[in-house]
Amino acid sequence: MQRPFVHPAVDDVSLESVLYALADPTRLEIVKRLAGGAACGMNCSMAAPADLPKSTQSHHFQVLREAGLIRSERRGTEVVNSLRCSELDKRFPGVIASILKASDKNKKK
Amino acid sequence: MQRPFVHPAVDDVSLESVLYALADPTRLEIVKRLAGGAACGMNCSMAAPADLPKSTQSHHFQVLREAGLIRSERRGTEVVNSLRCSELDKRFPGVIASILKASDKNKKK
DNA sequence: TTCAATAGTTCGATAATCTTGAACTACCGA
DNA sequence: TCGGTAGTTCAAGATTATCGAACTATTGAA
Incomplete structure (x- = not known):
């Protein structure tokens, strides 16, 4: 048995x-993907940029x-990850939602 | 003349x-203070935690x-600093406002 | 105008943190 | 039990942060 999270x-x-x-x-990209779809594992094509080393992703x-x-x-x-949306929105109302919304128009720089 | 910002x-x-x-x-503390009051300089008692070295504050x-x-x-x-509230709210609606609001109930760690 | 004081910046060295390859562990299926 | 897959841990090199010391600009007084 592995050490629990x-x-x-x-x-x-x-x-x-x-x-x-x-x-x-x-990490913002990971969160965006998790917010868009359902929960998914680290190696899931949706979860993280594919070209990143495993150890970096894990970190x-x-x-x-x-x-x-x-x-x-x-x-x-495998490990299934999901966003703690509703819990976080109770603690910090609007923060995650507004950031996720803003991250779409974040093209420049 | 000093190099302009x-x-x-x-x-x-x-x-x-x-x-x-x-x-x-x-920096979050600085932004909170700027959001609360008017614009003020770095050494203004309102601007930054007083015990921080000048060079760190400047950074x-x-x-x-x-x-x-x-x-x-x-x-x-002196340098007078002010928050770019309204500009930022146009670009990233709700982000700064929700963070500032959330930063009050941010007691635990 | 010269001088001291004030406000902030820049520089350089040390400290802390991030990234990543390599080795390792855990689990599944044949 | 063996091989493959999924992910973690470790250690070292690369980045980045902190802060004292020296420096620059501006003001106000003598």
Whole structure:
């Protein structure tokens, strides 16, 4: 048996850690994909930019998990990740939603 | 004459850079204070945590400026900083407002 | 005009953090 | 039990942050 994932309680999630997690282009992209579709594993074509090394992906998912943004569950050999949308929206109303909406028009720079 | 400040056009501001700038506790605090009161200089008691070294403060204001969050203007010997609220809200509707609101209930960690 | 004080910037070195290849663990199916 | 797949951990090199010290600009007074 593998070590289980640790998820912070929603009340222990800090705004800074959420913003920090979302400030990285790769992690923002992951969150956008998770928000669009259903939960999916790390290697799922929808989850993360494909050309990124596994260890880097693993690290980014860990940051997202520890920031309280995603929930990870083992399903056999893979890990299924899902966005903790509704919990987060209760704690920080509108924050995730407005960021996700804004991330669409974020073409320049 | 001192080198003038460079501010990005609002359309060149990226969501990542905004989130990155706000992910730091010191910078979030600065933005909160600027949002609360009027524009003020770096050494203004309202602007930044007082115990922080000048060079570090200067760095944080630079990050905020380059991220497009604040506008800085020289007034004689001091620099007056102000939040680019309305511009940013046009580009990323609700993002700054919801973050500022959320930052109040952000007690735990 | 000269001088001291104030406000902030720049530089450089140390400290902390991120990225990634390599090795490893866990689980599934044949 | 063996091979393949999915993901984690470790360690080292590359980035980035922090902060003291030296510097620049501006103001106000003598």
